[in-house]
Structures are given as C-alpha cells and as structure tokens.
Amino acid sequence: MSEASLEDQFLELLKKNEKFRLAVASYLGYNEILRKLSEHDEKFNSILEEIKLLREGQEKLWEEVKALREEQNRLWEGQNRLWESQNRLWKEVKYLRAEVDSFGKAVGRTLEDYTAAFVRVILEDKGYPKEKINIRKTTIIHDNKIVEIDIFNEDPLIVGEVTTYLNTVEQAKEEINKILYDKEVVERKFKRKVEMKILAVANVPSNVLEELKKLTEDNEITFIFGRELVQEI
Secondary structure (H helix, E strand, C coil): CCHHHHHHHHHHHHHHCHHHHHHHHHHHCCHHHHHHHHHHHHHHHHHHHHHHHHHHHHHHHHHHHHHHHHHHHHHHHHHHHHHHHHHHHHHHHHHHHHHHHHHHHHHHHHHHHHHHHHHHHHHHHCCCCHHHCCCEEEEEEECCEEEEEEEEECCCCEEEEEEEECCCHHHHHHHHHHHHHHHHHHHHHHCCCCCEEEEEEEECCHHHHHHHHHHHHHCCCEEEEHHHHHHHC
16 A cells, blocks of 8 residues: 555545544544643633623613612602702791781781770870870880880870780780889889889780789789770770
8 A cells, every 4th residue: 555545544534533533633642632622612611601690790780770870869859849848838937927927016006006095095084184195105215225115105104015915924924024114114214103004915815814913903003905995995
C-alpha cells in the first residue's frame, strides 16, 4: 500500500469515525484539552444563566422602584391636597373670627347705647335736668395710662362698665374691680364723689349670677341685665 493511499485512509477514518478520532486525539494529548474546553463551555453557560437571572432580578427591582416612586407621588399629591384643605380651613376660621369680632363689637356698642338710655331714664326720674345728662363713653389719662370708661356722666358724676358676657366668677370680680378703679380715677380728677356706679351685662351663667348680684350689692353698684335694658326702654 502506497503512502498516499494510507494517508487517504487515515484522513477518511478521522472524518467518518468518531471513535477513531477520539483515540487519535487521546494519543496526541488533545483529549485533556477537549475535556477542559467542555468544562469551560459548561461554566460559560452557567455564567450566562446567572447573568440572565441577575437581569430578571434587576428588572423586578426596577419595577418595585417604579411602584415605590408612584406610591410616593400619590402620597405627595395627598399631602398637597391636605395642605390645600388646611389652608382653606384656616381662611374660613380667620373669616369666622373676623365675623364674630365684628358681631361682638356691634353687640357691645348696642348694649352701651341701651345702658346709656337706661341711665338717662333713671336720672330723669330722679329729677336731674336733661341738659345735665350727657351719658357717653370717655377716656381719662391717669398715671400716664389711658383709662377707658364705658358709661360716664360728669354732673351728676357717674361711672359704669358694659360687657356682653361674664363667664366665670373670676371675670365678674375683675369687672367689679375695674368699676371701683374707674371710680377712684374719676373722683381724683373731678374732686367730687361718684353718685352712681353701674355694671351692665348682656348674659351671665346662672352659677355666676348669684355671686355677681352679691358683689354688686356689697360694692353699691347698680347691676343691670341686657334683657332688662331692652324691656325698660
């Protein structure tokens, strides 16, 4: 057999016979190389699988982050709506307070007018000439302080306070002390005795009323209810 023929047969076997190829590869020292290449392929495939899993995990993580951002946006929107509602509420409270203050001032002014008219009737019944009766609100400077007096008449000398509501006994005592202080200030200024002290109150709780009556009686203060004023005038 010629060398060319033998070579052809050898090549043909390598091409067609896998067992022969492996035997030749083992003989030539390539078997270990092929085994390592196979192991590398397996490791590479494993790495690819891990990368795939990591990507899937990353996608899930981004979905969770997106959901959290959406939830955070909803929370901020809710907070903004809450702040807007709170601002509207404060505006309404401010408006209501202004209305109440205006109403309180209007009621107080009306009560002062009723009290002045009521005192005018009392003085006329006592025989004082009308030209001497000038019931009004006034202010007096005393010890560098401004003293406001709700009810004042110069001759006869009269002082009084008017309030829409006394809620507690402590408030009632404060109002009594205010009248007594007014009396002292006026007597020092005009060098005459005050002939009448007046306290006019629109509303008094029942638990305060009896104590207030006693306080005014002990201090010789004429005590007048708001309802009395309307009925008498």
